[in-house]
Amino acid sequence: MTQITPTVPKLYLLTNDDEFELLYQKLEVALATGLIALLQVRRKQVLALPDGKLKLYEEASKIVDLARAYNVEVVINDDIELAATLGVGVHLGQQDGNIEDAKRQLAPNQVIGRTCHGDVDLVKEARNDGATYAAMGAIFASTTKPNANVISRQQLMDGCRQNVGICVIGGLTAENVSALAGLPITYVAVVGDVIDLPVTQIANRCQQWTQAFSEWKTPAV
Structure with a gap:
């Protein structure tokens, strides 16, 4: 096992299924705060439409352009081909393509994420x-995935010892993220705690996240 250098995590924002114009407004506000380090395009309801793949391409193109204006990296959920087309990274579920294919199709510097739940063997494999x-994850119960299994702190600690960046997800808020202080986490992924808020509340919420991270204490595991 490799000891990991202490770091303060970065915020990783996922899109929701808001109507696109509203989502775009929210993303503009969130990205302008300078807090967001990574953005995932995840539009399940759009993809389910008859012309879903085309619509997703059109939306993702606009989101990628916006993110690039703020120097924020983007990953596409579960779609290596679309990620390659747009020149961005990809996040893969366990049943949604393999990392070797992603590495072959994407540029060498692109982010590739893998869902590992609470399974340290999957973390090692990734x-x-x-x-x-x-x-x-899930770290806590969430409105996005209410039936997801909540993992134990021991499972998370074991994952953090595997010499790969760890992203935590599931029910995380600016208030409860302090429960993870002391763990060398790379990304804290959020949906509801930022992107489900009204446009007028997002900048303030991002400031609260900035404050939470400023108080982070991270000794090696």
Whole structure:
């Protein structure tokens, strides 16, 4: 096991299924705060439409252009081909493509994430396959995935020892993220705590996240 240098995590924002114009407004506000380090385009309801793949391409193109204006990296959820077309990274669920294919199709510097739930063996596999980060969770119950299994702190600690970036996801808020202080986490992924808010509240919420991270204490695991 490799000891990991202490770091303060970065905020990783996922899109929701808001109507696109509203979502775009929210993203503009959030990205302008300078807090967001990584943005995932995840539009399940759009993709389910008859012309979903085309619509997703059109939306994702606009989101990528916006993110680039703020120097924020983007990953596409579960779609290596679309990620390659747009020149961005990808996040892969366990059943949604493999890391070798992503590495072959994407540029060498692109982010590749893998869902690993609470399974340290999946974290090791993601590391060995060359993933940029392994996503672990749910950390808490969430409105986005209310039936997701909440993992234990021990599972998360074991994942943090595997010498790969760890992304935590599931029910995280600016108030409860302090429960993870002391763990060398790379990304804290959020949906509801930022993007589900009204446009007028997002900048303030991002400031609260900035404050939460400023108080982060991270000794090596």
